[in-house]
Amino acid sequence: MKVLVVGANGQIGRHMVQRLAKDEHHQVKAMIRKQEQADFFTHLGAETVIADLETEDDIFRATEGVDTVVFTAGSGGHTGADKTILVDLEGAFKTIEAAEKHNIKRFIMVSALHSDTPKNWKEGMEPYYTVKKRADERLRNSSLYYTILRPGWLTNEKPSGKIEASLHLGKDGSISRENVADIVVQSLGMEETFKQTIELIDGDTAIQEALSTIK
Template sequence: MKVLVVGANGQIGQKIVKHIQESEEHSPVAMVRKNEQKERLEKEWIDAVLANLEDSVDDLAKVLSGVDGVIFSAGSGGSTGADKTLLIDLDGAIKMMEAAEQAGVDRFLLISAIGADKRENWSEEIKSYYVAKYYADKALENSSLNYTIIRPGALVNEPGTGKVWASTDFEYGKVPREDVARVAVASLTAEPTYRKAFNLLSGETSIEEAVNRL
């Protein structure tokens, strides 16, 4: 499967690209915004395309030519305001969904956030972030796409363990970005994750087993 990674220069996105590149069944296409990022990736023999989530749906659909699936891990980042969060995390995500439908790309994975589906638990400090995730998740669930929504807990930069807790039940906890990336790649062809949203924390179950028993 040829997989477009949206947000390929982000902390999770970089790890997703690496794990796809190392896999035997998939190949990555890294979507980045800057030419120097594209050139760096191409020096590592990684296909890369220039695009911006503030581009039109038609322009984004062109980026999906020849692609079989999408992993959306983009985000505006913690240093931007609510306006940028809505433009990237919400409208950017929805435009990429519409572009995938337009381009005939069926498989779509979205990295969301734990608790995004529970308004009563939203933190006031980052409420706009949760609003964006909530409505992006809803849009994907209501689309025609074969989706998977991964809602990781608090993200940490500790080494991945390869052991996770993946469930439709709700709990708070943390998870290394490395393991989020591994779960995203493992979910691409794991049928139990199809048209499903699930929460993800560190745990005691191997990633392969966790995604296949959802």
């Protein structure tokens, strides 16, 4: 399976590419914005493609020839609402549309916990959650075999390999970025995760078991 990682130079994206590059069952293509970012990925043995999420033609070219798209791009928590709309919303929309045009069936979106529950949105982050909610809705209404992953607050803790996963967690929590990367890799071919929106925090259950028994 050839996997395109959109947002490969982000913190989760880098962990993800590292894991996929070591997996003999997958090939990985890292979508980056600048040539100077390429060395990290080529050293791993990953293919790179330079593309701008704000440019439809770039995204169409980047998604060509892959079997699966993982969207883990984000404008960052400190950018303005305009950049969040361009990257997290319009960039996601363009990537979903490109995947459909290329007849790519599998699409994994890294979203955010509480995107569907405005009462839990943090003050000042309403534009971010609104954008994530709309991007998730667009993916759910697509023709793709999607998985939407909604991790809690992200940390740089070492990966435990253990999580809590549910369709409706009903609580806050944090999760290691490396755990999220492992979840993406393990969920690529797991039919239990197809067409599901999964909320995630660190927990006590091994990742594969947690994903296999989602409820």
